[in-house]
Amino acid sequence: MSGTPSQRQEHRAAPAGAARDDGRTRTTDRRTRVRERRGRASDRRTRVTVLIALAANLLIAAAKAVGGVISGSPALLSEAAHSVADSFNEVFLLAALRRSRRPADARHPFGYGKERFFWSLLAAVGIFVMGGCFSFFQGFEALRQGTHETTRGYLVGLIVLGVALIAEGGSLLRALHQVRKRGGRAALRDPALRTVVAEDGTAVLGVTLAIAGMALHMATGQVAWEASASLAIGVLLVYVAYRLGREARDQLIGQAADPELSGRIRALLRAQPEIDSVAELFTMKLGLDSTLVAARIDLVPGLDSERVEEVADRIKHSLAATFPAADQIFLDVTDSPDGETRQSPAATGERGGA
Structure with missing residues (x-):
C-alpha cells in the first residue's frame, strides 16, 4: 500500500469512524420507528375510547333533549347541552389524533405534535360555551319563571x-381502563385521553346532580332545587373547562419537560468526562412524545476541532438513546477560556439530534 504510515492509518481510521456513524444513525432511526409505531398503536386505542364516548354522548344528548322538552326540566335540558358539548369535543379530539401525527415538513420542521394541544383547547372552549353557559341560563330562567312538571314528566326525566348515568359510567370505565393500561397518571399527559376522562367524570357527576335536583323538586314542589342543580352543573363545567384550557395553553406556548426528566438529562451531561460544566439547559415539549433539548456546555480545555465534533456527536447519540422522547437535540459547545463557541454542525446540533 502506497503512502506514509500516518496516511495509511488515516485511511483505516476513516472507514471505521464512518461505520460507527452509520451504525449510530441506523440505531437512532430504528428507535424512532419503534417510538412511532408505539405512538400510533396508542392513538388507535385512544381513538376507540373517543369513538365510544362520542356514540354514547350522541344517544344520550338526544334522549336528554326529548326528555327535557317533555318534562320541562331545566336540569335535564342543562344535561342535554352538556352532552351536545361533549359530542362536539369528541370530534375535536378525533381531529387532534389524526393531525398531530403528520410528519415534519418545510413549514413545520418540528412536526405537528402541538396540534394535539390546540384541539384540546378548542374542546375546553366548547365545554365552557355550550355546556357551562347554557346550564347557567337554564338555572336562572328556572328561578325567574319557575317550571310546572307533571308526574309523567318527572318519571320520563328520571x-x-x-x-x-349507566351509559356515561360505562364510557368512564372504558377511559379509566385505558389509563391503567398505559401506566396510570402518566397516561393523562395525553390531552385527548385526559379530556375524555374529564368529560366522562363530569358527565357522571352532572347526571347525579340532575337526578338529585329533579327528585327534590318532585318531593318538595320547590323549583329552586332543580334550578340549583342546573347552576351547580354550570359551575362544574366551567371549572373543568378552565383546568383543561389552562393545561392546553401551557403546552401550546412552550411548556418545559418534567423537572425529573430535565434533571436526568443534566446528570447525564455532567457525567461525560469531556464536559467541564453545563452552563444552561432548556427543554420544551413539542408533542405528546417529542421533546426539544438545547444545552450550552463547556468542554475541558485542550480538545481540537475534530475531537470537539466527535464528542458533541457522541453526547447527542447518548441523549437520544437514553431519552427516546428527546428527538430534537441541540448543543452549544465552548471549549476555550474566553468562551469562544465552535459552530460545527455536530457541535451546534442538527434536527433529530443524531
Missing part, C-alpha cells in the same frame, strides 16, 4: 337520567 328514567332518561338513569339510562344516561
